Amino acid sequence: MTFVRVVVFSLAVLLSYTLFANIVPQVQSSPPAEETVDVASLDVAGLVAWGERLFGGKGTCTLCHNDRGRAPDLLAIDLGTEFAARIADPRYAGKAKGLEGAAAIGAYLRESLLDPSAYVVPGFGKKGSNDSVSPMPVVSRAPISLSEAEVDAVIAFLEDRAGVEVTVTPPAEAPPAPAEGEAEGPAETAQAAIEKFGCATCHDLFGSGADVGPKLVGVGERLGRDGIRRAILEPNAEIAKGFEPDVMPGDFAEQMRVSELELIVDYLMSLGQGGQ
Amino acid sequence: MAKRLTVFALALILWAGYFYAIDRAIMHGQGLPVGADLMPPA
Amino acid sequence: MRRGPLVVLLLALAAAFLLLPDLAFAGEPAPVPSRADYPTVGGMTGRPVVWALAQMHLFLAAFVLAVPMFVLVIELTGVLSEDARYDSMAREFMRISMAAYALTALVGGGLTLALFVFYPVVMDYLLRVFDGQVLVYALLFGLESVFLYLYYYSWDALRFGNRKWFHLSLGLVLNAVGSTLMFVANAWVTFMMAPSGVDSTGAVTGSIWQIMRGPLWNPLNLHRFLANIAYGGAIVGAYAAYRFLSARTAEERAHYDWMGYTSNLIAVIGFLPLPFAGYWLMAEIYAYSQQMGITAMGGILAWLFIIQAVLIGSILLAANYYLWCGLGRTEGGRRYTPFVPFIALVLVGGFLVWVTPHTLILTPEEVRMLGGTRHKVLGPLGIMPAKNTAVNLMLLATFVSFQLFRRAGRIATVRWAWAGNAVIVALYAVAVANIVGAGLYGYVTPTVYKVGSSVPQVATTLSVIVFSLLIDGAMNRGAVRREVHWGRMAVRSQYALFVLPVAFTWMMGLMGYIRSSVRTNWHVYTIMKDASPDAYIPTIGDAGNAITLVTVGFMAVIIFVFWLTQLGSIKQPAPSGLAE
Numbered sequence: 001m002t003f004v005r006v007v008v009f010s011l012a013v014l015l016s017y018t019l020f021a022n023i024v025p026q027v028q029s030s031p032p033a034e035e036t037v038d039v040a041s042l043d044v045a046g047l048v049a050w051g052e053r054l055f056g057g058k059g060t061c062t063l064c065h066n067d068r069g070r071a072p073d074l075l076a077i078d079l080g081t082e083f084a085a086r087i088a089d090p091r092y093a094g095k096a097k098g099l100e101g102a103a104a105i106g107a108y109l110r111e112s113l114l115d116p117s118a119y120v121v122p123g124f125g126k127k128g129s130n131d132s133v134s135p136m137p138v139v140s141r142a143p144i145s146l147s148e149a150e151v152d153a154v155i156a157f158l159e160d161r162a163g164v165e166v167t168v169t170p171p172a173e174a175p176p177a178p179a180e181g182e183a184e185g186p187a188e189t190a191q192a193a194i195e196k197f198g199c200a201t202c203h204d205l206f207g208s209g210a211d212v213g214p215k216l217v218g219v220g221e222r223l224g225r226d227g228i229r230r231a232i233l234e235p236n237a238e239i240a241k242g243f244e245p246d247v248m249p250g251d252f253a254e255q256m257r258v259s260e261l262e263l264i265v266d267y268l269m270s271l272g273q274g275g276q
Numbered sequence: 277m278a279k280r281l282t283v284f285a286l287a288l289i290l291w292a293g294y295f296y297a298i299d300r301a302i303m304h305g306q307g308l309p310v311g312a313d314l315m316p317p318a
Numbered sequence: 319m320r321r322g323p324l325v326v327l328l329l330a331l332a333a334a335f336l337l338l339p340d341l342a343f344a345g346e347p348a349p350v351p352s353r354a355d356y357p358t359v360g361g362m363t364g365r366p367v368v369w370a371l372a373q374m375h376l377f378l379a380a381f382v383l384a385v386p387m388f389v390l391v392i393e394l395t396g397v398l399s400e401d402a403r404y405d406s407m408a409r410e411f412m413r414i415s416m417a418a419y420a421l422t423a424l425v426g427g428g429l430t431l432a433l434f435v436f437y438p439v440v441m442d443y444l445l446r447v448f449d450g451q452v453l454v455y456a457l458l459f460g461l462e463s464v465f466l467y468l469y470y471y472s473w474d475a476l477r478f479g480n481r482k483w484f485h486l487s488l489g490l491v492l493n494a495v496g497s498t499l500m501f502v503a504n505a506w507v508t509f510m511m512a513p514s515g516v517d518s519t520g521a522v523t524g525s526i527w528q529i530m531r532g533p534l535w536n537p538l539n540l541h542r543f544l545a546n547i548a549y550g551g552a553i554v555g556a557y558a559a560y561r562f563l564s565a566r567t568a569e570e571r572a573h574y575d576w577m578g579y580t581s582n583l584i585a586v587i588g589f590l591p592l593p594f595a596g597y598w599l600m601a602e603i604y605a606y607s608q609q610m611g612i613t614a615m616g617g618i619l620a621w622l623f624i625i626q627a628v629l630i631g632s633i634l635l636a637a638n639y640y641l642w643c644g645l646g647r648t649e650g651g652r653r654y655t656p657f658v659p660f661i662a663l664v665l666v667g668g669f670l671v672w673v674t675p676h677t678l679i680l681t682p683e684e685v686r687m688l689g690g691t692r693h694k695v696l697g698p699l700g701i702m703p704a705k706n707t708a709v710n711l712m713l714l715a716t717f718v719s720f721q722l723f724r725r726a727g728r729i730a731t732v733r734w735a736w737a738g739n740a741v742i743v744a745l746y747a748v749a750v751a752n753i754v755g756a757g758l759y760g761y762v763t764p765t766v767y768k769v770g771s772s773v774p775q776v777a778t779t780l781s782v783i784v785f786s787l788l789i790d791g792a793m794n795r796g797a798v799r800r801e802v803h804w805g806r807m808a809v810r811s812q813y814a815l816f817v818l819p820v821a822f823t824w825m826m827g828l829m830g831y832i833r834s835s836v837r838t839n840w841h842v843y844t845i846m847k848d849a850s851p852d853a854y855i856p857t858i859g860d861a862g863n864a865i866t867l868v869t870v871g872f873m874a875v876i877i878f879v880f881w882l883t884q885l886g887s888i889k890q891p892a893p894s895g896l897a898e
Contacts, residue, residue: 002563009813010873013632013820014866021625021862029618029855031839031848063612070612126605127770128306135608141518142844143609283737287744295752298781299774306770 032058039149044156044166051157054150059139061154071136072121079162083108086121094118102159106167109155113139113146186257190267193260197252213248214240220269228265232256322420323463326427330456346446348520348846351439356850364436365852366864369834371429373827373868378422378875380542380826383496384550385415386469388584390489397482407577410883411554412470417882419466421875423459437850440841444506447516451502451526458499465492497543504538505530510842511833512606520845533606537599544595548588549826552818555581557880559815562807571805575647578807578815582640585818586720589633590713590783594776603836610843614836621858622832624675627705629825631669634712636817638665641719643811648800651726657718664715668708703760706772710753710779714746717783721790728797738793742786749782823872827865 035058037050055061064071072082083105087096095118096108111118116136125131139146139154146154152168159166187193191206199205202212219228230237233256235248252261356364389408396404434441445452469488476485514532515524522529558577565571604611613619642658645651732738753775760771837843839853847853856864 002560006560006563006813006816007873007877010816010820011870013817014824014869017625017629017821017824018862018866020628021865022859024621024624024858026857026859027618027621028857029835029838031853060609063609063617070608135604137607137609143838143840280736280740284740284744287741288748291745291748295748295774295778295781298777299752299756302774302777303770306773 032060034058037149047153047156047168048160048166049157050150051153051155051160054146054154055157058144058150059146059154060144064136071124074158074161079158080164083162086119089119092119102164102167105159105162105164106155109158110151112136113151113154187260187263190263193256193263194267196260197256197264199264202248214243216268217271219271225265225269228268229261232261232264323423323459326423327456327460327463329427330430330459331453345521345523348443348516348842349439351841351846351849353849353851355439357436357438359435363852364432364850368429368432368436369864370868370871371425371432373830373865374872374875375422375425375429376830377823377826377868377872378418378425379500380546380549381553382415382419382422383500384546384588385411385554386466386489386492386496387547388550389415390486390493392580393489394486397486403576407580409473410577412473413886414554414557414879414883416466416470417879417886418876419463421879437841440846443520443842443846444509447509447520447522447529448506449526451505451530455499455502458495458502461495462492462499465495468492500542500546501535501539502530504542505532505535507833508532508534508538511610511837512603513842513845516845518844520842533602534599537595537602541592541595541599544588544592545826546588548585548592549819549822551581551584551586551588552822553876555585555815556819556876557581557883559812560880561884563809563812568805573804575804575807578640578812579644579804582637582815582818583720585822586637586716589637590717591780593709593713594780597772597776607843610836613838614832618855619832619835621675622828624673625858625862626825626828627669627672629821629828630709631665631672631712632817633821633825634716635665635669636814636821638662638716638719640811640814641723643808643814644723645726646808647803647806648726650729650800651723654722654726657722661715661719665712668712668715671708672705672712674704702772703757706760706775707753707757710775711750713779714749714753714782717779717786718746721786724790726800727802728794728799730793730797732793732795732797735793738789742789745782745785749778752778819876820869820873823869824865827868828861831861831865 035050035053042050061074065074067073067076086092087104087108094108094115095111096104099107108119116134116138117132120131120134122131124134126133126135137144140148140151156166156168159168187196194200194205200208200210202210203214203216204210205216219231223231233253235250236245239245249255359367389411392404392408392411396402396408465488469485469492472485472488476482476488509529509532512532512534513520515522515526515529517523555578558574558581562571562574562578565574600611600615603614615623638661642655642661645654645658730738756771756774756778763771835855838855839848840846841848
């Protein structure tokens with residue numbers, strides 16, 4: 001009889017905990033849905049809207065950027081004046097210094113997303129770091145892993161909210177598709193390969209005029225075949241003077257076929273002083 | 277009774293000193309400022 | 319029953335050898351599982367199966383690791399106080415643990431099997447990372463079995479003098495091996511939450527020591543070490559309570575009452591420093607990844623901590639209630655009964671503060687009526703400074719109950735007892751002021767600093783405990799012991815001893831749910847994404863139901879274990895005419 005009483009009592013206690021767990025607000029959290037966006041077809045408004053979705057979705061920004069004090073409440077404060085004030089702060093020594101207006105804000109935003117510790121808003125630094133280390137993760141890395149286009153979209157969204165001109169342009173062409181599900185065959189010519197991997201976006205090739213990366217005229221004489229291969233497959237191994245690391249994609253080793261690589265190397269070797 | 281109160285008062289002071297000391301040590305040990313430095317800038 | 323662990327050991331060794339990863343691939347990135355890599359068996363996906371087995375294994379393992387720890391201390395107490403009753407109680411606790419040991423190993427084996435069947439890609443990677451350590455674990459398991467059997471079976475052979483000290487040493491080694499076992503297994507768990515010794519693709523770049531020693535390893539080690547002790551005490555308390563209720567002689571009642579008191583004591587001692595260990599763990603989680611920290615406490619899992627508050631509240635109330643009932647065992651206890659309502663007030667008040675949530679999830683109607691998502695008056699009670707203040711005051715109140723109970727059993731004879739009391743009262747007064755002060759301080763400081771002000775609060779509570787015990791100990795010299803009428807306890811007091819293990823068990827399940835969920839949809843955080851059909855965090859209701867099911871299963875197992883323990887001491891009398 002004692003046994004029955006004890007068991008019934010214990011089950012009753014268990015039941016009360018179970019009931020309590022069932023009456024509090026129920027939230028199921030699923031992994032963020034991967035949104036396939038036709039990047040090439042986006043206009044500025046589309047980019048801003050995409051950025052807004054990312055801000056509350058895959059980017060997980062609202063986890064910390066809310067009114068609970070862990071990070072600046074970006075949706076509540078006047079971003080225009082706020083960002084300008086931070087760039088004007090004597091403590092600020094980042095990439096936006098020396099720039100003006102929308103360009104400054106664009107640079108500041110990109111820096112905040114990809115290198116959050118470059119400047120930490122006073123009071124929000126990691127405990128004990130005296131506001132020199134930010135608790136914010138780098139958004140292009142795991143666990144958030146925003147792609148380049150997604151980062152652009154978030155910047156566009158925040159610039160729009162700040163009331164400044166959106167400085168990011170929607171990508172002119174779709175960036176190289178990820179390895180999974182790639183059905184395309186290999187590029188057959190050097191020009192097709194260079195188009196496929198978007199080299200002309202940063203390097204002045206085929207009249208693109210881009211100057212994000214070094215000029216490649218005479219690169220064959222400077223680096224030789226092995227040097228060019230290394231520069232493509234391990235871009236951070238050696239950085240050209242006046243340029244920054246971590247800008248050139250580092251995953252061509254996984255993306256490129258050997259035949260495509262050789263086509264590009266051949267072409268670059270042929271870029272003499274009177275290059276195309 | 278007076279003896280008891282005296283000991284009590286003395287103990288209060290001593291304990292207060294002890295707790296103040298460990299509070300400070302702990303907050304500084306965490307790299308956190310204590311007191312006025314903690315107030316956000318005006 | 320003895321063969322069970324050996325079979326499991328052999329199976330583990332075989333599995334380790336067969337599945338031993340090629341060492342040459344250790345430096346490769348982690349594999350990227352796809353949906354197809356998660357088999358279903360009998361229509362079931364991996365998560366419910368692994369969850370149930372893992373939880374059951376943890377319940378049992380916590381129990382069998384904890385018991386030898388306090389058994390050793392009780393045995394030592396028996397040697398130092400030359401009171402044989404301690405020795406026989408230690409032995410009785412050990413018998414309970416032995417009966418559970420093989421079941422623990424069995425469920426552990428089942429868990430290992432389920433992990434390899436349902437999560438082959440994850441296990442392939444983890445084996446690659448932890449490599450030879452798997453064999454170390456198997457070896458330790460073997461050592462644990464050896465020392466457990468040695469410790470238990472040599473009890474009578476090593477009873478007195480030097481032999482007794484040798485027996486105690488066996489117990490010490492047993493506990494060292496058991497703790498090491500737990501620390502090794504903890505490394506696997508913390509690696510999944512906060513990987514170390516690998517690069518961002520998951521390729522191994524460090525030594526096994528660097529892999530093990532992630533930022534969360536030691537906080538989890540401490541937390542589980544302390545929690546195990548509290549848990550073990552709670553479970554054997556239930557055993558004692560049940561035997562008390564079914565006792566037929568006054569002697570039996572006295573014996574099991576004393577056992578119940580000792581168990582409750584162990585549970586409370588293990589419980590008091592736990593908030594500090596929990597704070598350290600959360601602080602390290604925040605330092606490692608603010609995202610992970612906020613997910614746990616400010617985001618989707620926040621409500622879990624309110625449920626935790628309910629559980630801890632019920633544990634504290636039950637433990638205290640038991641202590642108050644215990645005041646009736648001695649003549650001296652009666653003069654302390656007027657204190658009880660005040661202690662109860664602090665406990666209930668603290669509990670209510672703790673249960674108050676910060677934001678309420680409301681319909682838009684309700685938000686409009688309330689003028690926001692927070693209650694204007696009670697809302698501020700929902701944040702950490704209020705919670706930490708409440709819990710520290712509750713712990714202090716519990717310790718007061720404990721201290722009063724101890725004092726009830728004796729009359730101090732030292733001449734400075736009046737001064738000692740004054741000093742202790744002053745200590746409590748300043749401590750309470752300090753805790754409340756630090757709490758208020760937390761309100762006026764930026765968020766990042768709020769939690770930091772809780773460390774002085776915990777230090778205050780610990781200081782009170784340490785100094786009180788020291789002063790009390792000194793005042794106790796040559797004290798006249800009052801007669802303690804063991805057995806003189808109301809029946810309802812024993813039910814408090816049943817609340818403890820039920821609440822503890824369910825809370826362990828809840829904490830496991832939190833620990834696994836903060837990883838969100840990652841097997842190994844930032845390194846290996848979860849691509850299974852179960853890659854979502856279940857609602858608290860669903861989790862609660864799952865936890866309840868496993869808890870009921872565990873209760874059934876423990877009832878079986880208790881019954882076995884009791885069975886072991888029954889000897890059927892020979893029918894008349896037969897030689898005994």
